[in-house]
Amino acid sequence: xxxxxxxxxxxxxxxxxxxxSDKAYLLFTREAGMIWAVARxxxxxxxxxRYALQEFSHxxxxxxxxxxxxxxxxxxxxxxxxxxxxxxxxxxxVAYVIKMLRRYVHGEHMLxxxxxxxxxxxxxxxxxxxxxxxxxxQQLVELRTLHGLGYIAVxxxxxxxxxxxxxxxxxxxxxxxxxEIDRLIVQAAHVSHL
Numbered sequence: 001x002x003x004x005x006x007x008x009x010x011x012x013x014x015x016x017x018x019x020x021s022d023k024a025y026l027l028f029t030r031e032a033g034m035i036w037a038v039a040r041x042x043x044x045x046x047x048x049x050r051y052a053l054q055e056f057s058h059x060x061x062x063x064x065x066x067x068x069x070x071x072x073x074x075x076x077x078x079x080x081x082x083x084x085x086x087x088x089x090x091x092x093x094v095a096y097v098i099k100m101l102r103r104y105v106h107g108e109h110m111l112x113x114x115x116x117x118x119x120x121x122x123x124x125x126x127x128x129x130x131x132x133x134x135x136x137x138q139q140l141v142e143l144r145t146l147h148g149l150g151y152i153a154v155x156x157x158x159x160x161x162x163x164x165x166x167x168x169x170x171x172x173x174x175x176x177x178x179x180e181i182d183r184l185i186v187q188a189a190h191v192s193h194l
Contacts, residue, residue: 033109037070056082081122093125093134151188
């Protein structure tokens, strides 16, 4: 039987031990959405993939879909946002974004725009200097994620936040808009039961 290999970018959102030396990884991929994929012998000391597949890593990965699910072929580490963050505030912001992805994104759906938003948001959180900026970036990426997944409809006064860059959105946001974003996020979480 011939299997097709898919090469895509992914963010490692979690992992769990599988058998003696294998490990299953929760990957948020550009083309396939949120998937669990198994890497063989990755827990062995001689494995080259073990460092590339750390949590919070942005990787380029080759995946094969078999009878029992996805398997990881090769990986290339691009960056690890958690390690790259120079402060505790930045590391907490990155962890928040990954936890938010695990909460809202389920299943194998192509989510190119959402993936790009998450990558840019993590890059901006890593370089953010203060806690207020990190919190605003967290709100914006959560708003865009919930809107992209169809959990909320964004009112007209906040529509511009969906199209501008994160830096522009943080620079132009006011306290009233931030409180409205908070209200929308809480409402979406309540309605979706997530």
